Amino acid sequence: MQVTYRMQVAASQAQARAQRLAVEQSIEMPAEAVRDPRVRAEIIGRVESITPVAGRNDQVDAVLSLADETVGGEAGQLMNMLFGNCSLQDDVELIDLRLPPSLLTALPGPRFGIEGWRAAIGPTGSNAAPRGALTCSALKPQGLPPDGLARLAYLFARAGIDVIKDDHGLADQQTAPFAERVAAVQRAVARANREKADSDSPLAGHRSLYAPSLNGGPARLTAQLRQVRDEGVGAVLACPMILGVPSFVELVRGQAGVPIIAHPALAGASRIAPPVLLGQLFRLFGADATIFPNWGGRFAYSRDCCLAIAQAARGPLGTHAATLPIPAGGMSVARVGEMLDAFGPDTMLLIGGDLLAAGDAMAERAAAFVAQVAAHARHGFDTGAVRGT
């Protein structure tokens, strides 16, 4: 595999620094002390190229080759080889990653992908118009009991929101334990879906999906996934960096049986470029959708960074299905058109607080969110928008 690291180093020191990094991320011992010829030839990382960063005399990009066999086909060990030790070295960022076909195949990728989301939700309305972007909102705040969260979910589902997710802060707290919360919210969403099915409204046939936030160790996760299956819950949300990548792959991707939203909690500070971590890697680990902090909200990711995350999520990647990008983090209904022009139709817009802040007008604002997304699909996207694969 070829990994590009941006290093804070003067050009004159770059080759030596890159060599040290190649050793750190492979054999982690003095190279001259390695006697085994196979290890010397095949396992020690190699420096393939060093390129100055334009306009900077204190940064270079080093491309290293690391041996595929060191990964053993396991997601956690991939993280370890990519950034385990050098996460402890402040002068290094991981900015690009090219995996060989063998590793691309070893990792599961999305089970459902963008088309899977569309199939699960059904048509927007009674007409056969092509679906545009998807809509998402969040159940919060923490501290509400299950029936309070269920009321919110019912309201969003009746308004035609496609995916209603738990706030990722909802775990298994006493106020709204997972088992009771999920049962109550799923009942509310199912009721709203039945009512929509029976109606003559433009929402006839529309199924909202509930995505509860999975959390905890393997025993707790396993029980949560069983409940998801038993109660017909339509999606799940999980934080790969909190659960741990190996649990995300084995339990969430392996057992959920419904589309998975990855949440970036604890992932932001890792000095791995967000398009690589939230786009490419989370996709390889099995995320059917990936939430990231869009520009202009509560977070400082740039427009270029956000578009690169969407590209990594939807662009070609072996034979893997595409992951749906979810720009989020303080978005508002007022920005729907601008976001859709930027991200195109293969996107899910997540608006949480802005709907909740409408108070008594929450249902109307949720309906307006849905209507604006639908209208944008009918009237077309700016030519700048990219449709995913």
Add this chain to the structure above:
Amino acid sequence: MQVTYRMQVAASQAQARAQRLAVEQSIEMPAEAVRDPRVRAEIIGRVESITPVAGRNDQVDAVLSLADETVGGEAGQLMNMLFGNCSLQDDVELIDLRLPPSLLTALPGPRFGIEGWRAAIGPTGSNAAPRGALTCSALKPQGLPPDGLARLAYLFARAGIDVIKDDHGLADQQTAPFAERVAAVQRAVARANREKADSDSPLAGHRSLYAPSLNGGPARLTAQLRQVRDEGVGAVLACPMILGVPSFVELVRGQAGVPIIAHPALAGASRIAPPVLLGQLFRLFGADATIFPNWGGRFAYSRDCCLAIAQAARGPLGTHAATLPIPAGGMSVARVGEMLDAFGPDTMLLIGGDLLAAGDAMAERAAAFVAQVAAHARHGFDTGAVRGT
């Protein structure tokens, strides 16, 4: 719980920034939109104090109170509430943490602690002198087959190294699959221990412990832990940030039955101060020992930072046992005295590459490492050294 965040912000903006952070790390929605009086009173994070950082006009330390009940007593959710979303905000670092007794009790802490390590290893020699610091070395490089790693382990064990750990890069790769590697290495260490028991040497009674590197998802981890128990392996190594904190607590702490070494892979870049993450939190999650990159090696942690990690690992923390600090990362036998003067006797010194680099003189250098640590214990420590609890 009280959490101190260092924020990059001008003093005039600090109060507003801290309020936004308190909302981000609790309800994650506009505070004015929260109607439930209990949530307003008990769940929304509170700004307790804001203190300028001495000598900096662009940094303040904000102490926030976050509600204990939002954690639900689960380690992953603790990480989420402490640093989930704000990991995505570059202007924030987590620098201090005070947990209430209820949360300290909810987290497992070390099962064995420093005294457990000493009991597992037995006396250094036939004399009854108090044990000083412990010694550790590493099996590497990746790419060696099981018998090559076992030969190294035998040599280290015969030399009297207390703990022989897998390189954390050894996972379940084809060259040395976990099951075969652990069986071969454990046999080699057990043989060395039997030979030491039968001898009249100063090492009579000394038991070296092998600590294989656990890895992978819950199914693989569970099988690995079963092998550890079945074959009488004496310790384990695991990377909490790669496995995921919930799996570390539930499977590793819950099922290992032997002392646990936490490795900091993937933990270094998180903008959580190393004493908090590698010291306090890893200890609460159940690490009996914690590896960190010592100053003057391949990593850039300062002396103060390293001593603070040791203090967090060994100082008072509820009723929890102490965690053994393991300074590492490019240490050499030449530095033994200096390190012991700094860290005191309740420390494990890890020297890997410097022993391996001795080539044919590896056994002699390993024995010299052990002898120097033992001599230091007999001749006393500098008064500056701190003995842990």
